[in-house]
Amino acid sequence: MSELEYKIVVGLEIHVHLATRTKMFCGCELVYGGEANSRVCPVCIGMPGVLPVMNKQAYEFALLTALALNCKISDFTKWDRKSYYYPDLPKNYQISQYDLPLAEAGYIEIPLETGQTKKIRIIRVHLEEDAGKNTHTLGNFSAVDLNRAGTPLLEIVTEPDMNSPAEVRALAVELQRIVRYLGVSNADMQKGHMRFEPNINLQITKAGTEYKTPIVEVKNLNSFRAVEKSVAFEVRRQLDEFAETGRTMASGNKSTRGWDDENEVTVLQREKEEAHDYRYFPDPDLVPVEMTDEWLTRIKSRLCELPIEMQKRFITEYSLSDYDAGVLTAERKTAEFFDAAVKAGADAKRVCNLLTQTGMKLANEAGCNVADLGISAENLAKLAKMAGAGDISATASATIFEEMAKTKKAPDVIAAELNLLQKSDAGELESVVDEVLAANPDAVADAASGGKKTKKARGFLLGRVMQKTKGQANPKVVSQILDKKLS
Amino acid sequence: MAKKIDETQVRRVAKLARLDLTDDEVARFSTQLSAILGYVEKLNELDTDSVEPLAHCLPMHNVFREDVITESLDTELALRNAPQHFESFFKVPKILDEDSGA
Numbered sequence: 142m143s144e145l146e147y148k149i150v151v152g153l154e155i156h157v158h159l160a161t162r163t164k165m166f167c168g169c170e171l172v173y174g175g176e177a178n179s180r181v182c183p184v185c186i187g188m189p190g191v192l193p194v195m196n197k198q199a200y201e202f203a204l205l206t207a208l209a210l211n212c213k214i215s216d217f218t219k220w221d222r223k224s225y226y227y228p229d230l231p232k233n234y235q236i237s238q239y240d241l242p243l244a245e246a247g248y249i250e251i252p253l254e255t256g257q258t259k260k261i262r263i264i265r266v267h268l269e270e271d272a273g274k275n276t277h278t279l280g281n282f283s284a285v286d287l288n289r290a291g292t293p294l295l296e297i298v299t300e301p302d303m304n305s306p307a308e309v310r311a312l313a314v315e316l317q318r319i320v321r322y323l324g325v326s327n328a329d330m331q332k333g334h335m336r337f338e339p340n341i342n343l344q345i346t347k348a349g350t351e352y353k354t355p356i357v358e359v360k361n362l363n364s365f366r367a368v369e370k371s372v373a374f375e376v377r378r379q380l381d382e383f384a385e386t387g388r389t390m391a392s393g394n395k396s397t398r399g400w401d402d403e404n405e406v407t408v409l410q411r412e413k414e415e416a417h418d419y420r421y422f423p424d425p426d427l428v429p430v431e432m433t434d435e436w437l438t439r440i441k442s443r444l445c446e447l448p449i450e451m452q453k454r455f456i457t458e459y460s461l462s463d464y465d466a467g468v469l470t471a472e473r474k475t476a477e478f479f480d481a482a483v484k485a486g487a488d489a490k491r492v493c494n495l496l497t498q499t500g501m502k503l504a505n506e507a508g509c510n511v512a513d514l515g516i517s518a519e520n521l522a523k524l525a526k527m528a529g530a531g532d533i534s535a536t537a538s539a540t541i542f543e544e545m546a547k548t549k550k551a552p553d554v555i556a557a558e559l560n561l562l563q564k565s566d567a568g569e570l571e572s573v574v575d576e577v578l579a580a581n582p583d584a585v586a587d588a589a590s591g592g593k594k595t596k597k598a599r600g601f602l603l604g605r606v607m608q609k610t611k612g613q614a615n616p617k618v619v620s621q622i623l624d625k626k627l628s
Numbered sequence: 629m630a631k632k633i634d635e636t637q638v639r640r641v642a643k644l645a646r647l648d649l650t651d652d653e654v655a656r657f658s659t660q661l662s663a664i665l666g667y668v669e670k671l672n673e674l675d676t677d678s679v680e681p682l683a684h685c686l687p688m689h690n691v692f693r694e695d696v697i698t699e700s701l702d703t704e705l706a707l708r709n710a711p712q713h714f715e716s717f718f719k720v721p722k723i724l725d726e727d728s729g730a
Binding site: 179198 | 693
């Protein structure tokens, strides 16, 4: 099949758990891993006669995300009931937004492997409630836990603008970065805070004619790896299927597949008759939401610099590599910590190296963010400046960094205490060099000979100087002096 | 005149609503639902060109609550109405197709 020309077309539907304290329509606490049915009330277990009330924080988190996704916020939205017949949402409908979502027509900018970015259009963003969990099967029975039922769930739907498995993954990762920057979701994949459903098909060109394969929706993916792998698998499967059957996209032949993580294949799911007859209708229990300019302005003021913008700025303003900028902007705290240190006058690359080479290792060990090690941005800047000026060696700067995290002391204080200050004063070092040269005439002769012994002799002399200064001479300066003296 | 809601439609809606109807009921409901729709059709005589669509019958909007935790039901109480439970889980007939969430 490889000789066929084809284009991959993927759109994504993403569900994100919002990090509110309570559920979307009742005050039950949101917990992960609590005792089954310990956080439920008449509203979220669907007792008759109860009234749901909107969680303002959830609504504002949704607005904030929609703004970050460059969406147009609707002046007026309402709530609808979507028919649902599973025991994990026992009122037999899900509260969602159908024809008037809270935001529409935005885009998300994703980083590509080439270092460029691509805009993926967003069709809509709306709020709904999550279902509970069918936790395990007991013979002919299932066990249902409704602690999760009613969790505020943000649904984001993109246009089919992604054209490779890597792009789909990039969007998933970027969205995680955005919601974490905004603080609207913990976006912990392991806890199911983000779930992805790609819609995949191919545009195949064969003998000058274009064919579209039937669209496949892969349900409920909850890792970046599964997102990328399932799309890649579908591409191969749809190519094979097209070669075999020639089947093309037609009304009603979209199918749903699940992801088998172990065997890394998608599996056709049993088609339910009339499954898509959701019979939406307006929820009479919930009143509409009207947007005001004043409210929208207030939400807008809570926006932060978006990760992709920060990444671009670090590259253009601070001349960092795309890789370094990506590592530093993975988390907002890290990015802001780095930025503050650079703004305090330190060299960006040096701060970057301190953070990525020493800081992140320490943070990892401590199980926290590098910004939470107890080091101030000012002290980090000071340390970078000391290293830049040659006052300390690279090894010493790592030691001082660790010591700063431990003792919270300033880097110059630590350097003095631990005797880590390097001598870079050329005049002072020159006299030491002179002494060494005078004491080792043979080595001086070898070093000046230009023969094969030169390198070794030079190294020997440098070593003697370091020894004499108890390792506190700046080797770079000593080397320069040696160059001058021996030429 | 053909019924507004014929028996096929009644069966379809009943299936969606998980209702098990007898043939007798299907025929009866078809007649009754058609009569209701016919009656409601009278509203079509009204000129609504200058009336804005209404999303809700109450003249209210933006009713929110703060994100404050309130006490949940005692688990035992929450499970009390359920026909069966297993430990602190609701116990239901096995779910064949896994389509939870939305």
